[in-house]
Amino acid sequence: MTDKASILAQGEPPLILASQSRARRAVLAGARLAFEALPAELDERSIEAESGLTAPGEVAECLARAKASVVSAVHPGRYVIGADQTLALGMRRFSKPADRTAAADQIAMLAGKTHELHAAIAVIRDGQVLFSHVSVARMTMRPLSEPAIDAYLAEAGNAVLGSVGAYQLEGLGVHLFERIEGDYFTILGMPLLPLLAFLRSRNLLRF
Numbered sequence: 001m002t003d004k005a006s007i008l009a010q011g012e013p014p015l016i017l018a019s020q021s022r023a024r025r026a027v028l029a030g031a032r033l034a035f036e037a038l039p040a041e042l043d044e045r046s047i048e049a050e051s052g053l054t055a056p057g058e059v060a061e062c063l064a065r066a067k068a069s070v071v072s073a074v075h076p077g078r079y080v081i082g083a084d085q086t087l088a089l090g091m092r093r094f095s096k097p098a099d100r101t102a103a104a105d106q107i108a109m110l111a112g113k114t115h116e117l118h119a120a121i122a123v124i125r126d127g128q129v130l131f132s133h134v135s136v137a138r139m140t141m142r143p144l145s146e147p148a149i150d151a152y153l154a155e156a157g158n159a160v161l162g163s164v165g166a167y168q169l170e171g172l173g174v175h176l177f178e179r180i181e182g183d184y185f186t187i188l189g190m191p192l193l194p195l196l197a198f199l200r201s202r203n204l205l206r207f
Contacts, residue, residue, distance in 0.1 A: 005032055005034070006032055006033060006034030007031075007032045007033065007205055007206045007207070008033060008034050008204060008205065008206070009203060009204050009205060009206055010206075012034075012204055013077075013078060014034040014035050014036050015028070015033060015034065015035040015036075015078075015079050015080075015081055016035065016036050016037075016038055016071055016072075016075055016078050016079065016080040016081065017035050017036070017037045017038070017080075017081050017083075018038060018039065018040040018067040018068050018070065018071040018080055018081060018082045018083075019037060019039055019040070019067065019081075019082075019083055020037050020039045021083070021189060021190075023168070023170065023188045023189060023190070024083055024188065024189055024190045025037050026188075027185055027188055027190040027192055028081075028190070028192075031192060031196065033199075035081075038071050038075075040066070040067035040068070040070040040071050040082070041070065042066060042067065042070050044063055044066075044084075047062065047063060047066050048062070048063065056086040056087075056088040056093055056116065056118040057086070057118040057120065057134040057136065058134075059084075059086050059093070059118075060084045060085055060086045060118045060119065060120035060134060061084075061120040061122065061132055061134050063082075063084035063120070064082040064083050064084040064120040064121055064122040064132065065082060065122040065124070065129060065132060066082070067082035067083070067084065067122075068080045068081060068082025068122045068123065068124040068129075069082070069124055069127065072124040072125065072126065072127055073127065076126055077125070077126065078125065079123055079124075079125050079130075079204070080123065080124050080125065081121060081122070081123055081195070082121065082122045082123075082124065083119070083120065083121045083122075083189055083190055084119075084120050084189075085117060085118065085119045085120070085164065085189040086117070086118045086164070087115055087116070087117055087118075087164045087165045088115060088116050088118065089109065089110060089113060089115040089116075094106055094164050094165055095164060096161060096162065096163065096164050097160065097161055097166050098161075099161070100153055100160075100161075102166075103153060103160045103161065103166035104149050104150070104153060104166075106165055106166045107141075107144065107149050107152070107153075107165075107166050107167070107176065108144070108146070108149060110141045110165060111141050111142070111143055111144040111149070111176075112141065112142065112143040112144070113140070113141060114138055114139065114140040114141075114179075115138075115139055115141070115165070116136055116137070116138055116139070117136065117137045117139060117165075117182070117186060117187055117189075118134055118135075118136055119134070119135050119136075119137070119185075119186045119187075119188075119189050119190065119191050120132065120133065120134045120135075120191075121133055121190065121191055121194070121195055123195070123198060130198070130202075131195075131198040133191055133194040133195070133198075134191075135182070135183055135185075135186040135191040135194070136182060136186065137180065137181065137182025137183060137186045137187050138180075138181040138182055139177060139179075139180055139181075139182075139187070140177060140178055140179040140180070140181075141176050141177055141178070142176065142177060142178040144176065152172065152175065152176065153166075155172055156168075156171070156172045156173070159171065160173075169187050169188070170188065
C-alpha cells in the first residue's frame with residue numbers, strides 16, 4: 001500500500017506487517033494504513049513447545065510477539081505488527097489442515113458445536129513490545145452431514161488448507177455457521193480497533 005492513500009501521520013514510514021496473510025493485509029489496507037508485508041521466518045511449533053503455554057489466547061499472543069520480534073530485529077526504528085490466531089474447541093486446539101481429509105475431519109469435529117477463535121496482535125519497535133492484545137470470537141457451526149461437508153470442500157478447493165478450521169468466513173465458509181459472537185476483525189485474525197487505538201495513542205494517525 002502506498003503512502004499517498006495512508007492516514008498515517010505525515011512523515012511516518014509504513015508499518016510492517018510480519019505476515020503475508022491475505023485477510024490481514026486486506027484489513028490494514030481497508031483502514032488505509034500504509035504498510036509493508038514481510039513474513040517472519042520461524043518455526044511456530046517449536047516456539048509454542050518451548051514456551052510451555054497451553055491456553056489458546058496465550059499461545060496466540062506468544063506467537064504474535066515472536067513474529068514481530070523476528071522482523072523488528074532487521075528493521076530498526078520501524079513499528080512491526082505481529083499477529084496470530086488459534087482455534088480451540090474446549091481444551092483442544094486446531095492447526096491448519098494438512099490435506100483435504102484433515103480438513104473434512106476438522107469440520108466434522110466442529111459441526112454442531114461452538115468453538116473459539118483467539119486472535120492476538122503485538123506491536124514491536126527496536127525489540128521492545130509496545131502493545132499486545134488478544135480478542136476472542138465464539139463461532140457456532142451448524143450441524144453438517146458428510147455429503148454437505150464434501151460439497152463444501154469441493155466448492156472451496158485448496159483454500160481451506162490455508163485456514164485453521166478449514167474455513168474462511170469472508171468466503172464460502174460463512175455457509176457453515178448458524179451463529180457468531182464477536183468482532184469481525186477478530187475472526188479475520190487482526191483485531192483492528194485495539195490496534196487503531198494504540199496507533200492513535202502514539203500520534204501515528206492523522207485523526
